[in-house]
Amino acid sequence: MQGLAGHIAIISGSPGSGKTTTAEALAHLPGVPKVHIHSDDFWGNIKHGHIPPWLPESDDQNRMVMQIAADVSARYASHGYFVALDGVVRPWWLPAFEALGLPLHYIVLRPPLEDAVARCEARGGDSLTDPTVVTNLFIEFADLGTHGKHVLDTAGLDRGQTLAAVIAALESGAYRLN
Numbered sequence: 450m451q452g453l454a455g456h457i458a459i460i461s462g463s464p465g466s467g468k469t470t471t472a473e474a475l476a477h478l479p480g481v482p483k484v485h486i487h488s489d490d491f492w493g494n495i496k497h498g499h500i501p502p503w504l505p506e507s508d509d510q511n512r513m514v515m516q517i518a519a520d521v522s523a524r525y526a527s528h529g530y531f532v533a534l535d536g537v538v539r540p541w542w543l544p545a546f547e548a549l550g551l552p553l554h555y556i557v558l559r560p561p562l563e564d565a566v567a568r569c570e571a572r573g574g575d576s577l578t579d580p581t582v583v584t585n586l587f588i589e590f591a592d593l594g595t596h597g598k599h600v601l602d603t604a605g606l607d608r609g610q611t612l613a614a615v616i617a618a619l620e621s622g623a624y625r626l627n
Contacts, residue, residue, distance in 0.1 A: 453531045454481040457522045461538040462558035463587035465565030472535035488536030519545040540596040553626045555599045
């Protein structure tokens with residue numbers, strides 16, 4: 450990962466796909482300076498007027514949050530950091546990141562639906578645990594059109610194997626958007 454200073458990697462997928470675990474592990478690897486940005490935190494910062502991001506009426510809010518996430522990512526990347534941003538980042542939110550003009554990678558983790566739902570249900574707390582919402586978000590990533598080539602099938606992979614697959618994907622350049 451030495452050649453990835455100043456790059457932004459969006460680690461996306463449905464809830465329960467391993468995005469946060471993978472992005473956090475990437476950020477701790479030796480080499481170039483790295484930062485992990487957990488995009489859920491930006492939604493969590495909205496204390497009054499928050500609209501659950503999976504609802505259709507949240508579109509303006511979601512685009513604003515993605516712009517904020519892109520701006521923060523750009524600030525780190527422009528200072529030479531490798532940025533691992535995780536979140537349920539749908540393809541239609543990518544323009545905020547593409548407009549930055551920085552090296553950008555988009556990797557969509559795809560475990561089996563049953564695994565994603567089970568992981569979410571096991572979390573508890575403030576996490577999204579509703580299997581219907583998790584399933585609906587999973588379905589949103591089923592047909593990504595031209596972004597389908599950015600899907601990384603993680604069926605049968607453990608955390609270490611998923612991390613290794615993401616590193617290989619980044620180093621290959623095959624998941625790069627620009």
